[in-house]
Amino acid sequence: MTLEKKRQIATVFKYIVLVLVGIVMIYPLVWMIGASFKTNSEIFSSIGFIPKAPTVQGYIDAMNGYGGDIDIWKSMLNTYKIVIPKVLFTIASCTLTAYGFARFKFKGHDLLFAVLMATLFLPNVVLNVPQFIMYNGWGWVDSPVYLPLIVPTMFAQDTYFVFMLIQFLRNIPKELDEAAKIDGCTALGTLWHVIVPVLKPAMTSAALFQFMWSSNDFMGPLLYVSTPKRYPAAIFVKMSMDADTGFSWNRILALSLISIIPSLVVFFIAQDQFIDGVTAGSVKG
Structure with missing residues (x-):
């Protein structure tokens, strides 16, 4: 042969x-x-x-809701009131943080990077009680604009994405930064005009991960949202199950399917860049 x-x-x-x-x-x-x-x-x-x-x-039963002042459409609207700001703030804050770690040497750089890596191994569940106490003290619990869920993403809370973007940035030649500096670009100008266009696949991957994780998040809204009309889809589907006397499983499956359709659509639209971002950041060139 x-x-x-x-x-x-x-x-x-x-x-x-x-x-x-x-x-x-x-x-x-x-x-x-x-x-x-x-x-x-x-x-x-x-x-x-x-x-x-x-x-x-x-599907007919799914459209009818289970009572109260919320239904599947309102819950999905609530979901994306949380998801869209989280995605935008995550990409902005994590890109800026990753750029700082990957391109600049500053006092405490190595220590802060070690702390960043350490937080990747910290289970989120151990933070629930202290975070709840803190946010409750600030009056953020059950906020109409979901402050406990959205504000932390403004400060690069999701360190996994920071690490992923750092790995991708290490593959981008520093000569590009130097050429931009010669042309008169500031550090932020270099980030916006040079780094971000090259970084788009990795940013798309981070955005998709955040979009899917936030859409499916159950614990966060369960802790910080107590008004039924503000519930996202993840909690609404669970409460629909609790509200039924003898589950109508076709209704529950219809609700679940409706709630995941946006995530599926977004993933298939951006799947090429998603794959490029995941694979390109995995190997240091």
């Missing part, structure tokens, strides 16, 4: 494995879509994703 033939067989085998793994990974989502059109009895009697007697009753 020739070497070329062996390579072709190996390639075919790899694609078969990838297709099989892809089917296993995506099947729960496909099943959820199909199950949202099934009746309760059929959901628990069949593992197939194609409904035998399709019904849209789950």
Whole structure:
């Protein structure tokens, strides 16, 4: 058997494995879509994703809400009142912080970078009590503009993104900075005109991660939002389950599907830059 033939067989085998793994990974989502059109009895009697007697009753019930002054549409609007500012502030603050660490040597640089790395290993759960006490003392809990959830992102709270951007910045030649300086650019001018255009794939990756994580965040709103009309979709779906007497699972699945559609759309629109950003920042050139 020739070497070329062996390579072709190996390639075919790899694609078969990838297709099989892809089917296993995506099947729960496909099943959820199909199950949202099934009746309760059929959901628990069949593992197939194609409904035998399709019904849209789950979506009709999902539109009706569960009572009170909130429904799925208001909860999704509340979700993106949190998510969009968090994404914008995260990208701005983390890019600026990463630029400072990657391009400048200042007093305490190494110590502060070590502290930054240490926070990556700190479980968020250990911060919940002191943060709640602090925000409650400031009167931020149940803020109409979600201050406890949004304000920390203005100060590069998500150190994972800072680290990711630093790794990407290390691949950008410093000669670009020097050329910009010769042309009369300030440090901020260099960041805006030179670094940011090259950094866009990594920034897109950070934005997508933050978008998806914030959209699915349950613990943060649970701690800091107590007025039902301000609940985001993650809490609304859970409360809808609690409010039902005997779950209408097609309704719950319909609510879940509606709530994740924006995340899926955003991901598929930006997936090329997302992949470029993740892979480019993984290896130091």
